[in-house]
Amino acid sequence: MQKVFDDCYAMDRRCYEEFGLTEDILMEHAADGMAQYIRALDGNKKEVLIVAGPGNNGADGITLARLLHSDFEVSLYMPYGAKSDMAKLQLQRLLKLGVKPVENTPLQTDIIVDALFGAGFSKPLNEKGVELIKTLNVMKAKKIACDIPTGIDPNGNPNPVAFKADITITMGSLKKALFADHSKPYIGEIEVVDLGVSRKIYEIDTSTYLLEADDFNPPLRDNPASHKGHYGHLAIICGEKSGAATLSGLAALRFGAGLVTLVGNSIQNIPYSLMQSKNLPTGTNAVAIGMGMGYDLNSDIADSIVKNDLAVLMDADICYIPSVKTLLDRCSKTVITPHPKEFAALLKTVGIADVSVEDIQRDRFGWAKRFCENFPKTVLLLKGANTIIAYNDKIYINPLGSQVLSQAGSGDVLSGLIASLMAQGYSPLDAAINGSLAHTMCARNYKGANFSAIAEDLIEELRWLIK
Ligand SMILES: NC(=O)C1=CN([C@@H]2O[C@H](COP(=O)(O)OP(=O)(O)OC[C@H]3O[C@@H](n4cnc5c(N)ncnc54)[C@H](O)[C@@H]3O)[C@@H](O)[C@H]2O)[C@@H](O)CC1
Numbered sequence: 501m502q503k504v505f506d507d508c509y510a511m512d513r514r515c516y517e518e519f520g521l522t523e524d525i526l527m528e529h530a531a532d533g534m535a536q537y538i539r540a541l542d543g544n545k546k547e548v549l550i551v552a553g554p555g556n557n558g559a560d561g562i563t564l565a566r567l568l569h570s571d572f573e574v575s576l577y578m579p580y581g582a583k584s585d586m587a588k589l590q591l592q593r594l595l596k597l598g599v600k601p602v603e604n605t606p607l608q609t610d611i612i613v614d615a616l617f618g619a620g621f622s623k624p625l626n627e628k629g630v631e632l633i634k635t636l637n638v639m640k641a642k643k644i645a646c647d648i649p650t651g652i653d654p655n656g657n658p659n660p661v662a663f664k665a666d667i668t669i670t671m672g673s674l675k676k677a678l679f680a681d682h683s684k685p686y687i688g689e690i691e692v693v694d695l696g697v698s699r700k701i702y703e704i705d706t707s708t709y710l711l712e713a714d715d716f717n718p719p720l721r722d723n724p725a726s727h728k729g730h731y732g733h734l735a736i737i738c739g740e741k742s743g744a745a746t747l748s749g750l751a752a753l754r755f756g757a758g759l760v761t762l763v764g765n766s767i768q769n770i771p772y773s774l775m776q777s778k779n780l781p782t783g784t785n786a787v788a789i790g791m792g793m794g795y796d797l798n799s800d801i802a803d804s805i806v807k808n809d810l811a812v813l814m815d816a817d818i819c820y821i822p823s824v825k826t827l828l829d830r831c832s833k834t835v836i837t838p839h840p841k842e843f844a845a846l847l848k849t850v851g852i853a854d855v856s857v858e859d860i861q862r863d864r865f866g867w868a869k870r871f872c873e874n875f876p877k878t879v880l881l882l883k884g885a886n887t888i889i890a891y892n893d894k895i896y897i898n899p900l901g902s903q904v905l906s907q908a909g910s911g912d913v914l915s916g917l918i919a920s921l922m923a924q925g926y927s928p929l930d931a932a933i934n935g936s937l938a939h940t941m942c943a944r945n946y947k948g949a950n951f952s953a954i955a956e957d958l959i960e961e962l963r964w965l966i967k
């Protein structure tokens with residue numbers, strides 16, 4: 501797990517005030533991090549275009565030009581001149597080496613470094629900036645963003661366009677804007693550069709974390725004398741479309757739940773390994789509701805869940821049903837897993853806000869936080885290109901998802917995975933984290949073309965998901 505921050509300003513200040521470092525020292529390390537990356541690239545890439553802005557992001561770029569000069573053919577383009585003190589100082593140093601900024605961007609180059617705007621980006625790019633970014637984006641070159649691609653605002657939205665990087669070399673620590681859904685196509689890989697002290701020292705406390713494959717804690721069984729009763733009994737409420745519940749059930753079973761029962765009146769042709777029942781079976785310790793359910797929840801079942809305070813996973817159609825609020829308020833072990841459209845419906849159903857899907861996508865962290873303030877007992881998993889898992893003031897980001905998962909049925913599998921872990925005794929937060937990691941790791945391990953995975957393929961991949 502890595503720490504993630506809103507921005508680095510407080511940590512930079514601590515470097516100056518507590519560690520006696522200077523802006524100059526931090527900047528030298530920032531530029532050296534980029535220089536090392538460029539030097540390690542394929543040795544034939546010798547032409548480097550650095551586009552440097554007026555502030556300290558630009559100053560990083562000018563410093564990089566100095567570090568690479570004479571080993572590489574460096575073109576430094578500064579469309580807005582140098583305005584910050586550091587940008588002016590770095591430019592003076594460069595001029596003393598005999599390097600002058602170029603008047604126009606060259607038509608072709610091997611490497612482009614975008615150091616136009618970084619953490620200080622605060623208003624939309626003007627027409628000149630938009631045209632420049634569009635020009636850079638269509639050039640064929642290795643594209644490196646300094647700190648964050650130009651045009652990505654602090655909420656992670658392109659405003660109105662953004663540099664499309666192959667790699668973002670970010671300074672000091674990870675920032676939230678790198679993990680918004682809207683920024684994902686622009687960021688590329690991410691590398692963090694230390695700024696004069698190790699990242700362990702540089703970073704302060706945070707409430708936001710980036711999940712990694714190493715965080716995965718699978719439900720491996722270590723008791724050779726076990727029986728199915730040791731691994732929980734999950735009941736999945738079936739409604740209109742029993743296929744969704746069946747996929748969840750198979751995923752849950754494959755992920756280790758001891759027993760999975762589909763609950764409903766007329767469920768046809770279910771696989772032999774799943775049980776079925778008209779009522780909530782005795783012995784149920786976790787319930788999953790919502791997948792393919794339709795907009796009607798049997799009130800006896802809802803009452804029984806509340807009365808017995810069962811662990812409950814809620815998804816899909818439940819977001820539209822008013823009784824969701826009772827479950828969220830009254831049960832102590834709840835996970836809810838909406839995609840953005842369902843989350844918009846959920847916010848409306850529970851009376852928090854009436855907002856569009858686009859409103860949510862533009863500020864996923866903000867809306868997730870607001871939901872958790874209203875429902876402190878619930879773990880929210882907001883699906884997306886970078887899935888957010890939020891609980892109280894903590895946020896965990898799973899960036900490992902990919903387009904492999906953009907398929908009907910993949911959400912049903914995720915519900916089954918999380919509910920399976922809840923039945924096996926994981927806390928709701930651990931179940932959401934590990935279910936989400938398993939889901940994305942199955943997609944990563946899938947060997948077929950990235951358009952071809954169906955829910956059953958993801959379930960198959962669970963067999964080999966051994967840490
Ligand atoms: N201690 C530090 O301050 C460090 C800063 N570093 C670099 O400094 C960057 C931040 O520098 P700055 O705070 O100077 O900010 P930027 O260089 O990102 O932006 C400079 C200024 O441009 C203006 N601006 C914002 N959006 C604009 C737009 N769309 N069109 C025109 N002008 C716009 C703002 O007035 C802003 O302050 C980081 O991203 C990082 O690259 C690194 O060198 C590491 C240390």
Ligand SMILES: [K+]
Pocket residue numbers: 557614615616617618645646647648649650
């Ligand atoms: K940049």
